Each structure stands twice: as C-alpha cells, then as structure tokens.
Amino acid sequence: MGKTLFDKIWDAHVVHQVNGAQDVLYIDRHFIHEVTSPQAFSGLKTRGIPLFRKDQTVATADHNVPTINQHLPISEPLSRKQVETLSENCEDFDVRLYGLGHQNQGIVHVIGPELGITQPGMTIVCGDSHTSTHGAFGTIAFGIGTSQVEQVFATQTLLVSKPKRMRITVNGQLQNGVLSKDIILYLLSKLSAGGGTGYFIEYAGEAIRSLSMEARMTICNMSIEMGARGGLIAPDQTTFDYIKGRKFAPEGEDWSRSLEYWKTLKSDEDANFDIEYSFEASDIEPMVTYGTNPGMGLKITEIIPEKIDTAKPESFAKSLKYMGLKPGQPMKGITIQNVFIGSCTNSRIEDLRIVAEYVKGKKVNESVRAMIVPGSQRVSKQAIEEGLNVILTEAGFEFREAGCSACLGMNEDKIPAGEYCISTSNRNFEGRQGPGARTILASPLTAAAAAISGKIVDAREN
Structure with a gap:
C-alpha cells in the first residue's frame, strides 16, 4: 500500500x-x-x-x-x-x-x-x-x-496524536473573477466549519495545481476553519520556482539535493485516504459569508437559506440576529461601512495587485472606510516600488503598515459595533473584529468592488 x-x-x-x-x-x-x-x-x-x-x-x-x-x-x-x-x-x-x-x-x-x-x-x-x-x-x-x-x-x-487523512480534489478550470478565497469559502460552505475535524487535508486536482503559491497559501490558511488540524498541497514546479533565490533558500549543491528530495513529496497513486471529496471548479462563484462562522457562506448570486443542516435552529437564528440579516435575503446590495484587505489570508503582493487593478481610476464610496494592510515590510516595499500604494491611496484606501491589523480585535484597528466589514481575513466570529462588529468574509476582488460601490456587488458585473 x-x-x-x-x-x-x-x-x-x-x-x-x-x-x-x-x-x-x-x-x-x-x-x-x-x-x-x-x-x-x-x-x-x-x-x-x-x-x-x-x-x-x-x-x-x-x-x-x-x-x-x-x-x-x-x-x-x-x-x-x-x-x-x-x-x-x-x-x-x-x-x-x-x-x-x-x-x-x-x-x-x-x-x-x-x-x-x-x-x-x-x-x-x-x-x-x-x-x-x-x-x-x-x-x-x-x-x-x-x-x-x-x-x-x-x-x-x-x-x-496522528490525524486521519482527507483529500479534497477540485477539478476543472475556475471561472473568471473567482479566486482561491472563493474556493476555500465554497468548500467550507459544502463541508461545514466542522467537516474536517480530526483530519489533515490534502488539496489536489487541476484547479489547485493551476494556482500560484500565494493563492495556495490562502486555501491552506483556512483549513483550520473546517475544523482540520491543517492542510497541505504537494510541491511542484510552481513551488520550487517560488522558493529559489529567496533569502534562506538552499543554494548550490544544497539546492540540488533539496530539490531531489522535494520532488518525491507527493501521495502515491495507491495511497489510502480515510475520506475523499471531489468538486468541480466551474461550480464555484465569488463567495461571501452571511453568518458567524466561515462555513456559513454562499455564492454572491444566492439568497440566505432558511436553515443549514450543520446548525441547530436556535444557533442559526442567533447568528443571523447578530449579523442583522434574515432568511431569504440576498447578500448582493447590502450596504457596508468598512472594507479590510489584509491578514495572513490575503495580504500578499498578489492580493494587493488584484485590488489595485480593480480600483485604478475609481474612488472608494464616501460612506466606506477602506483599509489595506500589507502582510510584511517586504510586501509593503514591493507595493511601493510598483506604485500600488499610489493607486490605492488615490482611490481612497488607507495604505497602512505591516501587521495583523483588523483581522482580530486585539489591536487598535477595530470595526465599530453594528457596522458591516467586508474582510479578506479568515474568521467572522462574533466580536472577532471588535465588539459588535459584523464581518463578511470575501476575496480581495469582492472586497475591492464593495469598497467602490458601498455595497456588496458581483465584481464580474462591475
């Protein structure tokens, strides 16, 4: 075996x-x-x-x-x-x-x-x-x-203790405007916030292999939101190209030796997983959350359900009450007051480029406070060298310095009670971004579109 x-x-x-x-x-x-x-x-x-x-x-x-x-x-x-x-x-x-x-x-x-x-x-x-x-x-x-x-x-x-093994395969090609954040929010909506409990997940399939390293990090980042111990993706040429030449990467003979080993790191064809799931990439659309755990998500074109199988009726109702939402309500069109683009989920240079490309020549809605927080000093420096900071600030974003920021209410960057925040972070728990804050998780592209519109919109239509 x-x-x-x-x-x-x-x-x-x-x-x-x-x-x-x-x-x-x-x-x-x-x-x-x-x-x-x-x-x-x-x-x-x-x-x-x-x-x-x-x-x-x-x-x-x-x-x-x-x-x-x-x-x-x-x-x-x-x-x-x-x-x-x-x-x-x-x-x-x-x-x-x-x-x-x-x-x-x-x-x-x-x-x-x-x-x-x-x-x-x-x-x-x-x-x-x-x-x-x-x-x-x-x-x-x-x-x-x-x-x-x-x-x-x-x-x-x-x-x-050694966890059990799960494999999630996503086959096919993604639609335009669908990012890796949408993939993981879609998987969470299908498997629930507890669907991975006791497992370590391997992500596989054509759609996963087509992703950049930064996009792959977004998916693995939120494995924990499925209850899993962690998630991983087999290294390939995309991985090797990303690592080569970085400050602490192997060099010379050490690189050759490391590369030889790294190429062996993949599941054998006859490997046995405790459980497997398979999804089609073409079924995935831009996603948003509507509740108070990351598994409470839906396609941006859908309406809030009457109930979900993984939640008790009282907890489901409590979640919607906290969020100020109702069953049958569409998420598109909901007015928002805050946008946060950052966190260990979506604060890399690729994320900033996606946002800058969308907002270039546009203006943040006057009713919205929009923050963009690079994930590191190096990301910030690269963004400045590429002129992304100028595009973002001219559009009306606050371009801040590196840190976890408004991902969690542990620092000064909190969301006011009762206000909505479209956030590229990883958790939408009650009070996660500040007491009473209402968090809606989304991709950087969906967050950027909301910042400009002042409401939840489908970036593919704008």
Whole structure:
C-alpha cells in the first residue's frame, strides 16, 4: 500500500511512539510572536531550562502592533508590554527576531514563505491557529497552544496524536473573477466549519495545481476553519520556482539535493485516504459569508437559506440576529461601512495587485472606510516600488503598515459595533473584529468592488 504525502512527512519525523497512541514528533521550524510566547519563555526561566535549538526558532511582532506610525513608541499599554517582552525574551535566549522597524518584520505566516524559511517536507508549528498556511509548500504545519510552545522550546519535539487523512480534489478550470478565497469559502460552505475535524487535508486536482503559491497559501490558511488540524498541497514546479533565490533558500549543491528530495513529496497513486471529496471548479462563484462562522457562506448570486443542516435552529437564528440579516435575503446590495484587505489570508503582493487593478481610476464610496494592510515590510516595499500604494491611496484606501491589523480585535484597528466589514481575513466570529462588529468574509476582488460601490456587488458585473 502506498503512502499519502502527509504520511511520508509525518513518519519521517517520528522520534518515538508512545503506547501506540501518540507520537513524539520532531519539529523543523518554530515560529513565534508576541502573544503566545511570553508564558512559554517564562516557563523555561522558572525551571531553568535552556532553549534547545534556537536556530530553528524565528520570532516576529505582528498581532498587537499598530499599523500606523510604527516608528513611534506603541501607545496602547498591553500591546507595548507584549512587544517589549518579546524583544527581551528573544535577547535573553538569543532568538532571531524581526521586530518593528526590521525589514523582515510582518505577519508570521507571510514572512516565513517570503524569506524562504518555509520549505517542503518540513514540520512547522507556531502558537497561532493559521500556521496551516505553510502547508501550501508541502509541509505539515499546524498551530499549537502556549504549553506546547514551551515544549518545543525545551525539546524541539511535540507529543501529538496522528490525524486521519482527507483529500479534497477540485477539478476543472475556475471561472473568471473567482479566486482561491472563493474556493476555500465554497468548500467550507459544502463541508461545514466542522467537516474536517480530526483530519489533515490534502488539496489536489487541476484547479489547485493551476494556482500560484500565494493563492495556495490562502486555501491552506483556512483549513483550520473546517475544523482540520491543517492542510497541505504537494510541491511542484510552481513551488520550487517560488522558493529559489529567496533569502534562506538552499543554494548550490544544497539546492540540488533539496530539490531531489522535494520532488518525491507527493501521495502515491495507491495511497489510502480515510475520506475523499471531489468538486468541480466551474461550480464555484465569488463567495461571501452571511453568518458567524466561515462555513456559513454562499455564492454572491444566492439568497440566505432558511436553515443549514450543520446548525441547530436556535444557533442559526442567533447568528443571523447578530449579523442583522434574515432568511431569504440576498447578500448582493447590502450596504457596508468598512472594507479590510489584509491578514495572513490575503495580504500578499498578489492580493494587493488584484485590488489595485480593480480600483485604478475609481474612488472608494464616501460612506466606506477602506483599509489595506500589507502582510510584511517586504510586501509593503514591493507595493511601493510598483506604485500600488499610489493607486490605492488615490482611490481612497488607507495604505497602512505591516501587521495583523483588523483581522482580530486585539489591536487598535477595530470595526465599530453594528457596522458591516467586508474582510479578506479568515474568521467572522462574533466580536472577532471588535465588539459588535459584523464581518463578511470575501476575496480581495469582492472586497475591492464593495469598497467602490458601498455595497456588496458581483465584481464580474462591475
């Protein structure tokens, strides 16, 4: 019997099996940030334990950083304390840190790939649920809790149970105006926010292989929203071309040796998955969410359903009440007040180019506040070099500095209570973007169209 890609990577990293139920898994890369690392560092200090392999740990400040005036001291006390604590801990343990002001600073799941730190065949963890982003490179990448962060600090391993394997195949060609964000929102609408629980997902098929690396990252990023432990895509020439020449990518003989190994990283033809799903790309349209979990999504041409099979009637009703929506109501035409383009899901240069191309020569609706937040200092620099910032600001967007920003209500970039925000982020939970904020998830293209129109529209018609 052949092996899945997931099995090949997992089995190669098992250090020890415990009672046949759990594995001690070796971790190749450990990303950390200012929110989930302080307690873990404190645990090491309290017990007098050194950081086992500091060279495999990479730190950045992203969640609580302001996205304006980053050259000034952080004004919000808790954010300032967390960022300062990260700097102090990294200095104490000699950890590589890309803090505010550093050219490599940015959202943790943006900087890993763009610097070439993320490479096929690795195991990667971070105290952040959207670590699954890195799976786009053919890695086993998943989020961990603070106690596990400390465990990796101390041992460079984790005691974990092996997930089951799921494969989702998307065949055929996508329609014009349909992006990778629409693919994953469509899959979530079909399989629900809990449909991947207990599984690690491999995405396959012609439509997946046709995507850029940045688009693949968007899909893997939101695997966790399906309840999955993570998601991955087999590396191919698109992957290799993306990595080559990046700052920490292998060079010379190391590159040749790495490439030879990377080309073996694919599921065998006779590999067995615990469950499989198949979808046609032509069925996917621009998607938007209408509820308070990412699985509550629909095509932009559809109306809000009377019920969904995966939700209890009372929770479904509660979700619609929070969102100020009703069954049978179309999403097209709903007036919005905010647009946020950014987060580890959609803040890469490709996303900014898509938005700039659409809004060039247009103006943001006067009733809309529109923010666009690059995922890293490098993305910001590239956008400026390409003149994207000029196009965006002339259209009426606030072009901000790198950080997680309005993806989550943990920093200063919050959405006012009761207002709608078309967001390219990954979660639409109650209060996710601020107390009372109403989040509608969408692709960068749909978000850009909403910014110009002041309401939800189908970008293919505008």
